[in-house]
Amino acid sequence: MPCCGGKKGGKPISRLQFAVGRVIFFGIRVTLAAGLGLAARVSPRFAPIARFWGLLSADWERAIVRREGIVFHGDGHDAACPLAPPSHRDATGGDAAFGSDWGDDTLLPEALASDELAVTAAAREHARGA
Amino acid sequence: MPEVALMFSGGVDSTMAAALLAERFERVHLLTYHNGHGTAWMGRSAKRVEELRARYGAERFTHTLDSTQSFMQEVVTRDLVENYREYRSGFIWCMGCKLAMHARSAIYCLENGIRHMADGSSGSTQEMVEQMVVSLSLIRLFYASYGIEFFTPVYDIPREDEQAELRRRGFRMGVQILGRNVGIQPQCYAGLTYYAPYLLFHKAPDHEEANVARFIRDKSTIAHAIVTRWFEARGRAVPERAAEAAG
Structure with missing residues (x-):
């Protein structure tokens, strides 16, 4: 777990x-x-x-x-x-998201930006017989 | 980018999210919900909206306060005792409530042609069932089936950084007690009760990942039915729904 x-x-x-x-x-x-x-x-x-x-x-x-x-x-x-520890903190100290130039990829935590995790989680659940 | 909808309470996370989204989107639709089961101080959200409008421009934000009580009835309270016996954890209340809110938000997005949906989920409060990665992943699939992108703009910003940044931007921060800012957002007494053992005894909530995932997938079926019925009842075209990736 x-x-x-x-x-x-x-x-x-x-x-x-x-x-x-x-x-x-x-x-x-x-x-x-x-x-x-x-x-x-x-x-x-x-x-x-x-x-x-x-x-x-x-x-x-x-x-x-x-x-x-x-x-x-x-x-x-x-x-x-x-x-x-936070998985997606900016190497410069975590303030990058506050700047005016934060890019699209800062919108999402890495894990959530990928469908892979969601699919993996659901697949794992299926595998457990849900 | 033109428009985005955001689940909004006016607390630290959703205020930070709203401020960041206002820098990227032309208009931010702030959606505040009460579930009819022990929510109070709803007016605090509206006060926060006024602060946001004062800082970023009144035309940048719309604010909707809506009830999810009937959706809550379908998703949560109808089979509450049976569900508790099945899942053996009280997370069914909070997660079900959140799913009802997501169903209402999906309807809002579909009615207004909005393709981006966000909430203030934070990695700093991952003890909350609806903010677990598995929950957010499945919620993301729920929205994706309607062609809506769901994302969490402040997930990886530490709470302390958010607090400092909001203070710097001149937002009211309420009274800080045990690291939480009190008095700036509505209160959900049921939610507070559910997390009482965590707050009082540091007892980790029973949020077993597979159990949570099973619940969400089970209740997502009801949430989709709510969306469909909403449009059918108004004689409007039911939104087409793509199959969920892992369905």
Whole structure:
């Protein structure tokens, strides 16, 4: 699986941050359940939305309690998902795109300028039996 | 080049994209959407448009604020629970929402004869499912089937460079919190909720590439049907669609 964890994904947090995060997350979960539960009673069209967010937040809760994908400082595997450097930065320091003479080829990241990647991604998916 | 359409929120990435596109295209059509599910502060986009017009000329930009709620219903909410059980990740909400926006944008381009479509996707926020390379690649194929070129003008510009450049050009930057500029663009509370575990615990979202690709290809069928029905309902010729390269 390619890394798509972003700048922060897999990076360590402190135990204090984890504790504060759990309090905030609990607040989010309660607010979601109450708000969407009420909305679903008023209008049935909100029922699947309430159900979806209920399932999702329950799954998150389980993962958070088990600390799945959550790393503490000192766990020994910091930055589990390092972000690759930008693939298309200009060698002069990345300011070329701001000039008045930026060319057509700066419009697209190299990977996206080619249909090959898209075809490759789709082909890979087909190959996996999708 | 004459005209381009751009998905526009007024945030750092789409503002930078709009500014760069204004240097290359005669007219930039800024498209802002709300999905009817917890979006707020929509007026912030219009304020940003005024800034762009003041700097580059009022005639250079058109701005459209539109709802994608009905499209969202078809693409996302109709089979939401079933889709969650199938894909086992909440990305279906955000990716489905974005696909609904892309369907609406394709319609906009086709109605206005626009052959270039862009968004503010950034490599600095690749944790967002719709900004993964695999997602952008498949979206590119979606537009290409209508003869529209989709591209991402700021993808490889680091966020810090964008922020510095926009500041230099005199744009409002809002309040910077944890590297993000708050108060300059609409807020999607559902999206914020989805990324809460990432923001709070640095827990990488579950965006397995093959799973995301399968979802996009599955929902692209619905998005194409939306485009077709749009034109049929108005008694207009349905745009011809080339077969997608990897279809």
